[in-house]
Amino acid sequence: MQALIDAGAESLAKAREFVSAHAGDFDPDEVRWLAPLPVPVQMRDFLVFEVHMEGAVWNGARLRERLGEGPPAPTSAPPVPAIWYQQPIYYKCNRFAVAGPGNRIDWPSYSFVADYELELACVIGRGGRDICVDDAPSHIFGYTILNDLTARDAQFKEMQGPLGPAKGKDFDGANVLGPVIVTADEIDPTALTMRAWVNDELWSEGSSATMHWSFPELIAYVSRSETLHPGEILGSGTVGNGCGLELGRMLRDRDVVTLEIDGIGRQTTIINAPHIPERLIL
Structure with missing residues (x-):
């Protein structure tokens, strides 16, 4: 897939x-x-949904209280x-921690x-620097x-130091991608229904x-004085109410997401977490 992306439009047509x-x-x-893309050249994850921003901060505080921390x-x-309304916010993911669909992830x-x-995530097809918003879709x-x-207990503990997530996100299989990449000409990303079952x-x-920030706006922001490369992945961040934290209930062993x-x-x-036999409810 990376070779196909690198090869450009002519190879995609073939x-x-x-x-x-x-x-x-x-x-x-x-x-x-x-x-x-089993090992993307780079991964960034944003936070562009306002409802998630509100709910995650609040329920994160509730979780810390529940854990006595x-x-x-x-x-x-x-x-x-x-600042969230003034510029896109993101962190860089562990690109070596990618898993495909249908896997059992050891928590x-x-x-x-x-x-x-x-x-929702977009995949960069054409690199560039200082890309303007109007040109970004072509990339x-x-x-x-x-x-x-996300390992929420680790995440909220380490984020008390103002640097961002680490072991809350960095473990084998933490970034599940797929099942496929749908090429940009076949889909309109601006109004897609997103669902999760447990x-x-x-x-x-x-x-x-x-989304408060569009993918073209994210591309324009990241590429300021910085070159984006084919195969890089930009995650949208969690859709509103798109995680257990916002809903007040966490995953447990053998849950199928x-x-x-x-x-x-x-x-x-499939979540493999024998040390988490019960579901935590906030």
């Missing part, structure tokens, strides 16, 4: 011709789908920091609070689903239409 000629040669249900939580959601032994995060190869698995129970439903975004498909992850 790939389409090949697929059209051989579309019936195999049954997609009979193959094991790997992550479309913070003061009493406020009785209502605090205001969103002004880290140091964490007892497991969570999923339902995200997008396509879109995929990202499950940003053990076939619908937990989350939202829309990419509620299924994420779906219209036009892209579904991905499923």
Whole structure:
């Protein structure tokens, strides 16, 4: 996939011709789908949904209180920091911690609070620097689903130091990508329905239409005095109410998490966490 992205439009056209000629040669249900980019050249994850920003901060304080690691939580959601409206906020992910759909993820032994995060992600197809918003769509190869698995107890402990997440996000298989990358010409990312199920129970439903910052705006921001490269991944951050933290209930051992975004498909992850037998409810 990385080679195909690097090769540009002409090679993509040849790939389409090949697929059209051989579309019936195999049954997609009979193959094991790997992550479309097992080791991306770079990964950044943003926070562009206002509802998630409000809910995550508030319920994060509630979680810290519940774990005995913070003061009493406020009785209502605090205001969103002004900087969030002034510029996109992101952190760099561990690009070596990517998993594909259908995998069993071993939850880290140091964490007892497991969570999923339902995200849309874009894949850069053409590199560049100082890209303007109007030109940014031409730099997008396509879109995929990202499950940003998060060890919440580790995350909120380490983020008391003002530097960002580390072991809360950095463990094997924490970034689940797939099942496919849908090329940009085949999908409109501005109003996609996004859903998450846990053990076939619908937990989350939202829309990419509620993004405060668009992908072209994210590309323009990141590329200021910095070169973006083909194959880089930009995650949208969690859609509003798109994680257990916002809903006040966490994952437990053997939970099956299924994420779906219209036009892209579904991905499923099984949580292997025998040290978390019960579901934490806030």
